[in-house]
Amino acid sequence: MFVIEISGHFNLFKPPYRGTNLPYNVTGSPCGGYNQVNTSLITTVTLKTNVSVRVEHGNGNFSFFFSPTTDGNFVSISDVLFANAEAEAVIVNATVDISKANGTNGMQGVIQAVFYFDGEISYECADVLIKDNSSISSSTSSSTSSSTSSSTSSSTSSSTSSSTSSSTSSSTSSSTSPSTSSSAVNSVPHVALTFLFISLTIGFGNLVSL
Numbered sequence: 001m002f003v004i005e006i007s008g009h010f011n012l013f014k015p016p017y018r019g020t021n022l023p024y025n026v027t028g029s030p031c032g033g034y035n036q037v038n039t040s041l042i043t044t045v046t047l048k049t050n051v052s053v054r055v056e057h058g059n060g061n062f063s064f065f066f067s068p069t070t071d072g073n074f075v076s077i078s079d080v081l082f083a084n085a086e087a088e089a090v091i092v093n094a095t096v097d098i099s100k101a102n103g104t105n106g107m108q109g110v111i112q113a114v115f116y117f118d119g120e121i122s123y124e125c126a127d128v129l130i131k132d133n134s135s136i137s138s139s140t141s142s143s144t145s146s147s148t149s150s151s152t153s154s155s156t157s158s159s160t161s162s163s164t165s166s167s168t169s170s171s172t173s174s175s176t177s178p179s180t181s182s183s184a185v186n187s188v189p190h191v192a193l194t195f196l197f198i199s200l201t202i203g204f205g206n207l208v209s210l
Helices: 133-209
Strands: 010-014 042-045 048-055 058-067 081-085 090-097 108-117 120-130
Touching: 010 108, 010 120, 048 058, 048 081, 048 108, 058 090, 081 090
Parallel strands: 042 120
Antiparallel strands: 010 048, 048 090, 058 081, 058 108, 108 120
16 A cells, blocks of 8 residues: 655545544544444545645645445555645645546445554545546447447438439430430331332332333
């Protein structure tokens, strides 16, 4: 587990510490003696959530961890932070990423702050429930995008097929029509010549009989 060094009183107040007493110099892993879930103080958080610690005096480093249960393995969810309260008390704000510890939407778990105070390791825990609509929105957006893409592809394919069919039909009709018309036109001279030949033959026959 990451060891934190801090020289000064501290107080994890966002999300609220699960203990009932003023949490100064709370020793004992994993949660400073308050190792049971405080069912009356479960704070709703997002996967990337803000945390705040008040340091009364002194200076040093600290960090945050997360686990689905108090008895689980706590995983780091923040960088190492520094507080300097030599002149006066300070509040240190940070954003932690619970997804680094495999936290997911709908999961209940524990945010743990670990400190080193005057040579002693100190711990504070807060009970949290993850409710992150952004992860749901991301999943829905991905599903919608996939559906839209599929619909667009189907529509494009249908349109292309229809266009190709129409073009082929038009081309075939156009090609067939002139051919038929040309055949009809060409048959006219042949009929006229045949009629003329018959007329001449009859006329010549009449002349001979005379």
